[in-house]
Amino acid sequence: MKKTILTGLRPTGNLHLGHLFGAGQNYIKMQNDYEFFLEIADVQALTDNFNNPEKVRKNVSELTIDLLSIGLDPEKVNFFIQSKIPEIAELTVFYSNLVTVARLERNPTVKTEIAQKKELFGNNGESITYGFLGYPVSQAADITAFNGEVIPVGEDQLPLLEQCREIVRKFNSIYGETLKEPQAILSDTKRVKGLDGNDKMGKSLGNAIFLNDSEEVIKKKIMGAVTDSNKIKKDDPANPDICMVYYYHNLVNKNENKEKICRECKKGERGCVQCKKELMEAMNNFLQPIKEKRKYYEEHPEIVKEILDKGTKKAKEKAETQMKNVKKAMKIDY
Numbered sequence: 001m002k003k004t005i006l007t008g009l010r011p012t013g014n015l016h017l018g019h020l021f022g023a024g025q026n027y028i029k030m031q032n033d034y035e036f037f038l039e040i041a042d043v044q045a046l047t048d049n050f051n052n053p054e055k056v057r058k059n060v061s062e063l064t065i066d067l068l069s070i071g072l073d074p075e076k077v078n079f080f081i082q083s084k085i086p087e088i089a090e091l092t093v094f095y096s097n098l099v100t101v102a103r104l105e106r107n108p109t110v111k112t113e114i115a116q117k118k119e120l121f122g123n124n125g126e127s128i129t130y131g132f133l134g135y136p137v138s139q140a141a142d143i144t145a146f147n148g149e150v151i152p153v154g155e156d157q158l159p160l161l162e163q164c165r166e167i168v169r170k171f172n173s174i175y176g177e178t179l180k181e182p183q184a185i186l187s188d189t190k191r192v193k194g195l196d197g198n199d200k201m202g203k204s205l206g207n208a209i210f211l212n213d214s215e216e217v218i219k220k221k222i223m224g225a226v227t228d229s230n231k232i233k234k235d236d237p238a239n240p241d242i243c244m245v246y247y248y249h250n251l252v253n254k255n256e257n258k259e260k261i262c263r264e265c266k267k268g269e270r271g272c273v274q275c276k277k278e279l280m281e282a283m284n285n286f287l288q289p290i291k292e293k294r295k296y297y298e299e300h301p302e303i304v305k306e307i308l309d310k311g312t313k314k315a316k317e318k319a320e321t322q323m324k325n326v327k328k329a330m331k332i333d334y
């Protein structure tokens with residue numbers, strides 16, 4: 001019996017390098033060896049985009065196309081839409097009894113995200129909604145609806161996984177051994193930094209290089225990337241460790257010798273403009289095959305729809321079975 005993977009992404013924008021290196025490359029590696037459910041998390045996306053349903057709707061197919069373009073095989077991965085699995089919403093209600101409000105407020109990921117969304121939730125999070133505060137509970141429902149055991153995610157998700165594991169233990173201790181405790185799997189690049197030097201490249205942070213950015217946009221973004229601010233002149237020595245241009249060379253530049261770039265930068269033998277130009281070229285080469293695949297799916301929306309329909313059907317069957325187990329354990333199997 002293959003173990004089950006459950007993982008998800010929010011349809012709030014296109015995929016960026018953070019998704020690809022932080023999570024996507026693990027999905028690609030793991031797709032052969034697991035029963036794989038990949039959730040397009042539209043309900044979760046609405047928790048902080050409830051006032052912008054068009055954005056979420058549009059990005060369901062955009063995100064699916066991105067995921068297919070990076071090399072996920074729809075024969076091996078079940079792509080499904082969260083809102084089409086009502087069992088997840090039911091489980092969320094049941095689990096909401098098993099977690100305290102104080103515990104949710106302490107969750108480091110939730111705390112960071114509330115601080116980033118001042119416009120929506122107020123300067124000190126005073127306008128936080130019940131739905132957003134509770135999204136870790138809904139995420140526990142996502143995972144356990146499929147008895148997901150292996151969860152490939154980026155590092156920012158670890159506190160949410162821990163919250164899920166606590167809910168599972170609590171559920172099992174009260175209602176009897178029913179749910180599996182999931183394990184997070186991190187990739188080699190567990191947290192990809194943003195163009196602005198921020199610790200996390202994020203869709204909503206305005207610091208991302210998206211996989212479908214045009215060459216023109218990539219040029220602009222790389223020209224504006226954070227570099228060592230102490231380097232003023234072309235031949236000033238600089239510190240590559242605090243330079244985002246060097247950081248992305250390490251991720252995408254397959255040809256250039258990274259030690260050489262590092263050495264030249266430290267000695268003042270490499271100007272930032274030249275270094276940025278080289279990165280632009282490497283970035284465009286790296287993204288080219290992904291863009292070609294994207295073009296194919298953009299021209300065939302019916303294939304994308306079919307993939308989502310097929311995956312959602314499989315997901316629904318699996319969640320229905322799990323729901324029966326849960327209701328039996330909770331003695332609400334009338």
Ligand code: ATP
Pocket residue numbers: 008009010011012018019021022023152153154155156157189190191192193199200201202203204205
């Ligand atoms: P949003 O701002 O809408 O939350 P996001 O960029 O955080 O967007 P998600 O859909 O929340 O994207 O995340 C999908 C997956 O990608 C998660 O597993 C998350 O950990 C991973 N991920 C996102 N950004 C990064 C990053 N910068 N580094 C590593 N992993 C990341």
Ligand code: MG
Pocket residue numbers: none
């Ligand atoms: Mg996120």
